[in-house]
Amino acid sequence: MDKISELPKDILQRILYFLSQKEAIRTSLLSKSWRYTWCTRLNVDLDFSDVAFKKNKQKFIFVVNDTLQRYRDQRLCVEEFHLRISLGDMFNDLDHESVSLLEKWIPLLTVMGMKKFRLSVRSGHRSVKLPPVIFGAVSLQDLHLESFYFDRKAIERMLLFKHLKSLRLDKVCIEDEIFDKIIANFPSIETLAVEECIWLRTIKVDDLHNLKYLFFKMSYITRGEEELCRIEIHPSPSLETIDITNCNLWFHKGVDFRNLKELSLCHVTLSLDHLSSCKFPSLEYLKIFGWPGLRDSHLFIDAPNILYFQFAQDFVASISFAPTSGEWESDILLNFELSHVTSANIDHYLYSKWDRVRIEFLWKILMQRETGKEDQFSFRDLEEARMEIRGINQEEWHPISLSELPNDQERGYHFIRFALKWRQTL
Template identity: 75%
Template structure:
């Protein structure tokens, strides 16, 4: 006895919901009761990028018309409708015809209760103009558009969408004015995803009071010689929980309080440290800046020119670190140019940093990539504002060994009492440890025991630091 077929119809439909269209059709051979079940599922996914269908335009049109007619005849709902088309071959002349077809299909889908709509028309030679009828489907809750060109005609029927919660624009051509008009008509939007879209110059996130998730990605290949898009994030979307941005100019409103933000990921983004350091992130759980890695840990990578690293620079960095005290993170300082001199500032600079700081921030690990001549200055400045548990390094070449020996020498001078070593006064112990690239455990090691050139391989080195309990 087929017990699955005896399940209530709504449960069978729920099972089919998680299958692809092809898999759902294949269930028709399971039993008589399953024969037509796939015909009434709530989500329809038609992919005409398939090679066999691309060569038969009439079959494509017939399948869509027949599917919609079947749902209409049975007065069934179509909550989700996905349609993918690849132009080429028999579809080269479909650009204009597709518009008239969508003008017919979308109103039917709206009447059938469509809530989620994904439309992708891929063309190797040019983007297809977006049919205006799409922005008349006011019942939509989720809209995903891919590979379209948005012109003024596309928004001529634009109405207020009172139910839309999610918008994704993927590989579309859209200008600022048209984008602003579209966003203004989505007052309840919660998720906004913009990926590989050209022509956009400025995105202002200020009036979207329900926005929770903001995703933006633009690759260098897509951008080409285009001007980098600027994203302005104002404090009004207090609902924001996730910001994930790749390759743009980013502007935060100075002093903004992102009280609900849990995840902040900024990759290849140009931003003002002054503005970011004055923002508040009391609920932040994950931080990723400048293409740093780590699935469960937050890494801060700051690229700098030594001439810009003054007492003021360290104090601004301290403000940023203070805003992240509720999460575990690592700090990576990377000097742009490692050729030539440097040296940094003297003891008076370090004293200015100490005078401007309260208690230092605990940091899981500190990594310094800089000239040997500026290493002591940067380490002193970093120790004024933070207390790293470890200083991370690696050992692969003879040059790495020189840097490790130099760093160890600096750490061992902590008891000299020199004016420019004030930041070391709370450091009780420094211990050097090593592990291989395929090992998990760290082992104590001395300078004399470090692998020599003949034993060269890739090793991780760290200096485990123990600080006095003054925090």
């Protein structure tokens, strides 16, 4: 006897609360009691993708309509709503019918307490116009838009979003003026993520007093530095994380990033003088990748509480840190994963993949300091270097020479590292 199916409906809904939407839908096959229970799970996220309906547009629309109507009739909340539409497969365009459905669904979801909304259009290399109705859902706390282009009409009647904490724009086409107006209407935003968005030329992060997390990434290859988007980051005591890839970055000279804990700079152009003059009293994680401007310059980082530093480039850069309050670790990746370094204050440990040719090559580089030869790989401030080994089940490291390295059959059961000691410089 199926006693579970005889439980009250509110108990069945409580059971479904702990299941994913996909798992909940499967319960509709159990019995009549379960058939439509999944449609009105309590305080959950609804995720609809036309891919699951195999290009059956009418069935897709019916299911979304029917589900929302059930929630509305029972006065239930929908906290999260994800909608994924494929253009060119199911919709030839974001046609009038689709726009009218969004104009119907979004206000309805707002009344039902929607806090998080993600709208994604898969359209190959095309972007479609963003329906203006989206900027009427002022109760939103999290908004994620993907593969749209923004025009002035979309923001003509835009209201103030007092509750929005997170905005993510992915593969959207948006001009500076429109972007600025959108940001101006999100005074409480804490997370701003912009990825692969074209048309943007300048982003100014100056009036976002609650911003904690800033993420910007452009993955396409530009033809010149002038084509990169410029990001101007002004002093903000709330900033905790900055993660920037492929852009022209600008800091005020002498800025005190008092609460910044993570800074990641990948393929950026930035004034070294401005960065060296900044203070990072709370910075714990610093990553610098692909920065050609460091080749013939010196970078100083004032981060007394640094815990981890990672650097990847095809040359050894001149980088120094202010005195630190304790031990910290670093990874130095040279010539595309040629080496791997970790550090603890003055003593640094450089690990290599277990490969004799690679180990011999790295050891030759380290020994160049004794011959006085210097090239792009030389370690100018290296005072002492030694090779060490330990077994896979051992804790202690022991000095070893190249001639004493294990043979090919044994190498998989050992770890090799280079212990480096640097000169203390002022």
